[in-house]
Amino acid sequence: MSEADNNSFISSIYWCCTVYVFLKILYKLWTLADQYILPNYREPNNFKSYGQWAVITGSTDGIGERFAKELASKRINICLISRSEQKLQNTAKEIEERYNVRTKCIAADFTDQNVYTHIKDNLEGLDIGILINNVGIATKRNEPFRKHKDETLKNCINVNILSALMMTSIVLPCMIRKKKGLIVNISSIAGELIPPYAAVYSATKACLTKLGACLSYELNKHNIEVKTLTPGYVKTKMIRGSSFAETLSIFAPNVDTYVPSAISSLNSISIKSCGYFPHEVFLMITKLFPPVFTMKYFEYMYKGLN
Secondary structure: OOHHHHHHHHHHHHHHHHHHHHHHHHHHHHHHHHHHOHHHOOOOOOHHHHOOEEEEEOOOOHHHHHHHHHHHOOOOEEEEEEOOHHHHHHHHHHHHHHHOOOEEEEEOOOOOOOOHHHHHHHHOOOOEEEEEEOOOOOOOOOOOHHHOOHHHHHHHHHHHHHHHHHHHHHHHHHHHHHOOEEEEEEOOHHHOOOOOOOHHHHHHHHHHHHHHHHHHHHHHHHOEEEEEEOOOOOEOHHHOOOHHHHHOHHHOOEHHHHHHHHHHHOOOOOOEEOOOHHHHHHHHHHHHOOHHHHHHHHHHHHHHHO
16 A cells, blocks of 8 residues: 555544544534423423323332422322332322322332232223333442342342333333323433442443333334433432532432423433433543543542442
8 A cells, every 4th residue: 555545544534533523522412402402492291191190119209209299290190109108198198288189109119029919900990101110229338249148139130120120011001002101210320331339230220221222112113202311419318428419519419400300301302311411411521531430430439428
C-alpha cells in the first residue's frame, strides 16, 4: 500500500469514528429531550384509559407508596400489595380519604414463592390496566459476595426477579384480552453499571431491566406498553444513613421529587429511563470512564452506606 493510500485509509477511519461519535451524542441528546423536555409539551398520559385498577407491589413505603398516591390522584383505583397488613390498611385509608377512589389490600411476602396463588385469586375480576413492579430488597450490607448467606441470595432473587415475572404473568391475560395495558418495572441504575460489593442487587436489577426491554418488543403487538425506570439514589429507607445522599442531595431526591418526574418521563417513546434528569446525567458521565474507575468510585460510595 502506497503512502497516499495509507493516508486515505487513516483519513477514512478518522471520519467514520467522528461521524459515529457525533451520531451517538445526537442520539443521547434526543433521548434526554424525549424523556425530560418534550413530555411537558405533550398531552399528559391518560392513565385511566388503561383500565380501572392499578396494581402496585411494595406499595406502603417509598417509591411504591408515592406511585400509588400519584395514580390515585388521577382517579385510578389502587390495589396495594405489601407485606405488612397494618401498613396496607393505613395507606389504603389515606388514599381513599384523600383521593376518593377504591382500594384493595393484599398482604403478601414476596420472599415466599408460594404467595402467587393467593395474589391471583384476589386479583380475579379486576379491570387491571397498570402494573407497577416496584417491590425490591437489597442486601443488608454491601460486602463481598462470599459473605452472603444462602437465604439472602434466595430472598433477593425471589423479591427482585421472581416477583416481576409472576406479577406480569398474572396480569397479562387481562391486558391482552382488552389489548391495553401499562407495565412499569422499577429497576435501578446499579443494573446499568458494575458496582462491586453489590453484585447480587446489581445482577437482579440488570435482569429486571432486560426483562422490560424484551417484553416491550414482545407485547407491543398487543398494545401493551412496558417501561423500565432505572433510578439512582432516592431517599428511601433502603439508603437511610447514606453520607452520599446527604452530601449531594441533587443526585438523591426524595420520593416527592422523584416519582412525579418519573411519571412524566413515561410519556416518551423511550422504553427505559432513569426517570430523573440528574440521575441520567450521572449515568452518562459515569459511562464515559473506564469500568475500573467507576468500580473504585462505587467501592468508596458503598463504604459510606455501610
